[in-house]
Amino acid sequence: MGLLGRIPGWAVPVAIGVLVLLLPQVIGDFSLIRQVQLGLILALIVSGLNLSLGYAGELAIGQAAMYAAGAYTAGLLSLRGHTEILLHLLIAGAVALVVGTVTGIPGLRLGSWSLAMTSFFLVLLIPDVIAVFREQTGGRNGLSGILPPTLFGRPLTPDDYYLVIVVVTGLWFAVMRNIVVSRHGTALRVLKQSPVLAASMGISVFRMKLLAYALGAIPAGLAGALFANLDLYVSPEAFSFSLATTALAASILGGSASVYGALVGAFIMQFGLNQAGGFERYSLLVTGAFLILGGVALTGGLSSLAHTLWRRIAAPATVPERVERVQAPDMPDLRGEKLKVAGVAKAFGGNQALDTVGLIAEPGQVTALIGPNGSGKTTLLNMICGFYRADAGTITLGAKNLEGRAPHAVARSGVARTFQTPNIPPGITVLDAVMSGRFATHSASVLEAVLRLPRYRRVRRDDFAEARRMLDLVGLRHLEASEAVALPLGQRRLLEVARSLVAGPGLLLLDEVASGLDEDEAAGLADVIRKVRDAGGTVVLVEHNFQLVLSLADHIVVLAQGRVIAEGTPDMIERDPRVMSEYLGTVPDDSASPIVLGDLVDDAVGEE
Template sequence: MSKLWLRLRAVPGWIWPLACGVLLLLLPTLGMNYAVTRQIELTLILALIVVGLNLSLGYAGELAMGQTAMYAAGAYAAGLSNKAGVTDIWLQILIGAGAALIIGLISGIPGLRLGSWSLAMTSFFLILIVPDVLSIFKTDTGGRNGLAGIMPATSFGQMIDGQTYYLIIVSVTIVVFALMRNLIMSEHGTALRVLKQSPVLASAMGISVFRAKLTAYAIGALPAGVAGALFANLDLFISPEAFAFSFAMTVLAASIFGGSASIYGALIGATVLQFGMNQSTNFQQYGLIISGAFLLIGGVAFTGGLAGLIRKLVRKADIAAKKKQRISVEQAAAAEVEPLQGAHLRTAGVSKAFGGNQALAEVSIDAEPGQITAIIGPNGSGKTTLLNMISGFYRTDAGVISLDDAEIQGLPSYQVARAGVSRTFQTPNVPEKLTVFEAVEAGRYAAGRAGVLPSVLRLPSYWRERRADRHEAERALALVGLSEHRDEMADSLPLGNRRLLEVARSLVSSPKVLLLDEVASGLDEDELEVLEQLVRRLRDAGMTVILVEHNFQLVLRVADDIYVLAQGSVMAHGTSDEIESNPRVMEEYLGVAVEASAAGGGDHE
């Protein structure tokens, strides 16, 4: 049974949705009546709107209901252009998509700049003002009476009959879903999934949080505009009632019920909502209640919607079919470390206070290429605060942070990452719903990536970057001994492996400076051996390594230079031998009492 399952899993994932698309194209030849045809057309139009919402909600993590307003913009733009003489359906689709994109940018830029719930509120008000906007321009739009007089559409000068229009709707839907799938399966889609779980991690990987969210929201507007253009030519009449708040709730319910973090969940949710509501003769009266019920079922009964439920079942089957693997120490030792170009990182007189608490006071450190610089000290001494300032998460109150003499203090964290500073976190920050390989590959975002358009259209530049990403991800996994875990879910790994996964993700972009924040905590003996060997090999290859660690013996074994912090200041600085023999370090950091003799010597207890 497990062999059969593995064979099925070996089939490319795009085969199944393509087969469904072909089946939809062939349905008219099976004698399908008009009522069913119309429901399928309305389902696909709804699915186009939902897939755009899924991109911003399910992948970028931004609750926004503006798709209904973008849908209205696309419909009215296509309808008005039709009345102006543009009857070609393909030109109308482009016009509708452009109108929706403009609405998306107008609402998305201020909404995302303000942060928090601002985008949700902005998009919510967009829906409420649609009827008023149509009334203001009622001479052109027909106001609350609707837009009539739309001429039948043409395609390259040829009139379109009902069956041809059905094929156009199905074909456009297939193309849109294929392009959206390409986006989500690219490094941009992975970046959005990381961003949804942790904007902090996304920034540390070189992802601009604002730009990524705005891109997702703007791209998500395009399918809604396309849907609007298709809808305008379906009945050749547009009514404001089609874009009411109840419809916005239907779109949201379809997204949640089908699975917002799934491209094809949009189609599942749209099918259930469209055909389910069609069974209600009093839909207008009970539409909100029906949508609310689907929201509760999708959000409470099974987290992640129907697509999430299917994903969980597939994951369980994968686990049952595969054996668990341990970390490979031998594989890690054999993995190649290429020569690396480190950078001189320097902090000079860096200070930081949080309210009345002085976290750092004039801290100066130098980390040279080809060296391991350790920063140790008791809890609360400011070690992680210093790393956060180097990474760009905190701004300095005073002092300078430079990378090869170029000042980086004040730069946003994603720009610091792109400058060549990579890091791990004190608590492993591992994204959900990504495999180990995908989580490591995501770390390449700062090193180089194809643009959105090449990724969506699968242009040669995308494939070049894809090959480079996969090669580097495989090499990074081998370095930490996790190659055999590549297809497991990253969030299912034990603590030690998660820490090594973070190291691999930090290395995959070939950074100049690597910041390791208590990475040895929770590692077993084999994992600690892999880490120790790796850190030494990175140093020998030329990288600048900064190690913040509580494992004093590990620090003494690997560090070339050690800084000891206490109460936000540098208490001691020297080599391993100097630090180990420093009485003040032994007493304040390790808690070892020192009895000074009259001659100034002392015995360590």
């Protein structure tokens, strides 16, 4: 690692913050100082948008409405003689949080693009809402007569107020950074990558998206309070649709999945549009140009480009050393639970995917579920996980009835799974990817994460310890600092196994987990599965590698055309004529020598 690589990640933002703080002493240009203040206020709005869009993957432009709510709250407080800026910030942030929560619930409940449309109409309604309450807000003429702000009863000079804006902005970005680099930030990235993956890990998709949207409302409310006390006048024109598009353009240009990208994009838009002030009628055109530039020419925004360049300069590429496989540690004891699927049926339109399927998986055993493509194996796993509702039948885990529960509730009941295609969000390390598997079962609040309270530190410390133990188990410990999504397919599959095991599930569902593994990786995977079984875990293995199934399974269930056609020990299934017919399309002659399915599979593979 080079000299630059030893510089802490927070050092550069802090240094820039100090320079901005001292700017009035260096430059006395009032117009420039005002543009910096407006740029910081816009950055607060954009940071809230980044939380919902860049991290949770939910497009919503309602921050303009929260900005208006904060501004009018501060203005009305001032008109009633309450000029304390800290009081304005506190109440404006709370009001914005309420507005964000109330408007976010219906949009998220309806799903799909509903929140985007809800927030879009919310912005369009701002002038009308202000006009309805014109006796309090001044209507379309604006709210005037706002008194100069005070801090602890002392009037603030323009230079003092500049410091207030810089400090408030800096504190919020410190809060946002703590959220983003915490386990909550990783959970948001998982949610953005795939709501299905998030739900399978016990993350409530609705609650997590609402959390991101509601938290993103707070900085917009703070920005509104700061703006009202800057100009001492609030007008509906300040919260137009143009503001919403400017914030969106700044987010995309700076980098929506970035903490400090909000600052970069906001200052570019603020100073860029100010230069185009003489062409006010073309302001939307200018904003659109920035939006297209950021969306098309800069994938990930300027912050992503800067991050890539920094990594190349600070940590030059090196040739990785070959790492020899070491003896994996033992699996800690697991409290496996009995899975019982009885008479389950599921139809999609006229297609009967499952027809009165039954399966029992015992703790301390590997139960294999095999069958040709389209036989209903993954459909059954999805029903166990709560993604599909059964038309008939029951699914229980221990004493718990899983049928009818939401997917995240099923996961919290002790069900963990892998997917046919490894699903790993970009931008997180191998270690973080495994740690994310503990998010729902070992919780710490957002407030504890922001303030780094002892309970959060304890949970975080346990997250690191358990994640590293699982990486040791699957042989990926030496890659813990690598970007997870950049791993080869085989290692990503092993990573998913580690993520599924880290919370100590009562039931582990493995969906074609050996697909794409080389011989050594498959052997390592088989070792891991045996350790899980020997530790008392309940394992259901869906796999096309028949030799792997025979070597691992204690009990095998065979599906074909949505029905169970055979079940029993590996020896029984290996010689079952119905299974041979489904796999090879032929039935052996009873008078001939006994034929073993595993031998036929080997011969077929050898001929390819």
